[in-house]
Amino acid sequence: MGRSPCCDESGLKKGPWTPEEDEKLINHIRKHGHGSWRALPKQAGLNRCGKSCRLRWTNYLRPDIKRGNFTxxxxxxxxxxxxxxxxxxxxxxxxxxxxxxxxxxxxxxxxxxxxxxxMGIDPVTHRPRTDHLNVLAALPQLLAAASFNNLLTLNQNIQPDATSVAKAQWLHSMMQVLNSNNTSSSVDIHHTNYNIFGQSSFLENRPNISENLYDPTQSISRIDHQPLDSFSSPLGVFSHQDNEDMIPPLISASSDGSKQTQMMIKNKEILKHNEHTSNPSSTLTFTQDHQPWCDIIDDEASDSYWKDLIEQTCSEPWPFHE
DNA sequence: AAGACACTCAACCGCCTAGCA
DNA sequence: TTGCTAGGCGGTTGAGTGTCT
CATH class of the missing domain: 1.10.10.60 (Homeodomain-like)
Known part of the structure; x- marks a missing residue:
């Protein structure tokens, strides 16, 4: 038995609709409404199945359909x-x-x-992508984007494009992941209220940039909150004390971010959180010491490829260092 | 100029479900 | 309660078109 036959009758036309067919369908629906879609093709003199007629009408012929590019x-x-x-x-x-x-x-x-x-955002989860292969491939670009981004904090007159901002944000998130071997403390990524754009001072100061961008703050309520209210990364100090839905910004929250490239974290709260976290495989970790970023990674990078890559990166003027 | 490749989007396929007898 | 049907939905396809080499 199974499904009802709809389009399997032989002899029914498939494929693109002709203007004549469109006209027949429009005229019939204008006069009689669509009624039963299954009966419609016969009544309208169309050699199509009802399903095809319905799709053509709802997706293309309906008078209230808006055409043109999406705003x-x-x-x-x-x-x-x-x-x-x-x-x-x-x-x-x-x-x-x-x-x-x-x-x-x-x-x-x-x-x-x-x-x-x-932009480095997983279109399914709306979170930063964390597959390391892509990190390796995109790192040079992202570092450049991050450098550019930081440059903008020094020169407020330059307006970045959205992609650069996003890349820099994404780089920040990747640094958190890459740093995950340092297990002094950890945060459950699945319980982290993560917003890739967050509300950095950078974006707040540039409403013309932040508008029309991905704005998960409008829909973040479905994500559980983590008990972490502030921490820092090599790329800046983060805090969401003011807005519990806010995630850490990439750019330092103060105008002189030079002293904020320290690794600090509220261990008490995180450790407390860890006590209640049963899935160790889903943790993001942050270091708590104050090493410069390159040093931190160097300590962890036993792989020579990583060392080379990082040394190369650190030999460039790194904008997030003091 | 032409072939290859990439992109777009209308249309189709098949599964799911609400409603009805 | 069960079985059937029509309509709705999301995933996928492939023809048409644009761009690149």
């Missing part, structure tokens, strides 16, 4: 809703008048998804 606002809405709903395209389309689920799905797969990947 930045629409794109932002899609990203935010996707972070909340996942691939629930019809639910997402319900929030975008005139856009069909099919159109949104296509736009996601052809544009937004790629964009997020380029």
């Amino acid at each position: 930045a606002e629409e794109e932002q809405t899609i990203i935010n809703l996707h972070s909340l709903l996942g691939n629930k395209w019809s639910s997402i389309s319900g929030h975008l008048p005139g856009r069909t689920d099919n159109e949104i799905k296509n736009y996601w797969n052809t544009h937004i998804r790629k964009k997020l990947i380029q």
Whole structure:
């Protein structure tokens, strides 16, 4: 038995619709409404299955369909809703008048998804990607992006592009992952309220940049909070005391970030958290000493490739060092 | 100029589910 | 309660088009 036959009747046309077919379908629905989709093709004189007619109508012929490129606002809405709903395209389309689920799905797969990947964001989880192979491949670029990003904190007149900001943010997150062998303390990544863009002073000072960017703060409520309210990384001191939904910014929160390239962490709270964390495989770790970043990594990098890479990197002027 | 390759998006496929008898 | 059906949904495909070499 199984499913009802719909399009398996022989002789029914498939493939692209002709203008004549479109006209027949439009005229019929205008006069009679669609009623039963299964009965419609016969009544309208179409050699198509009902399902095909319904799709053609809902995805293309409906008069309230909005055509043309997606606006930045629409794109932002899609990203935010996707972070909340996942691939629930019809639910997402319900929030975008005139856009069909099919159109949104296509736009996601052809544009937004790629964009997020380029920015180092996993389009499924909306979190920074953490596969190390990609880190190795992209590190030089990202370091350059991070350098550029820091340069901008020194010269407030320069406006960065969104991708550079995102890359720098992503680099920051990767540094946390790369530092994960240093097990002085740890944070459960699955319970970390992670927002790749966060609310760094950098973005706050540049609303023209931050608007229309990925903004998971609008949808972050589904993610559990971690009990960590501030810590620092080689790239800056982070705090979310002011906003519990906020994640650590990449850029130092104060204007003179020079002294904030220290590794500090609230061990008490983290250790306390660890006592309640049962899955050791899902932990991110941070060091607590005050070593410069290159030293820290050097201590951990037994692999010669890493040493070479890091030495090469550290030989360049590193903007996050004092 | 032409072939190869990449990208876009309309359309299809197959599964799921609500509603009805 | 069960079985059937229509409609809805998400994933995938492939023709058309653009770009590169």
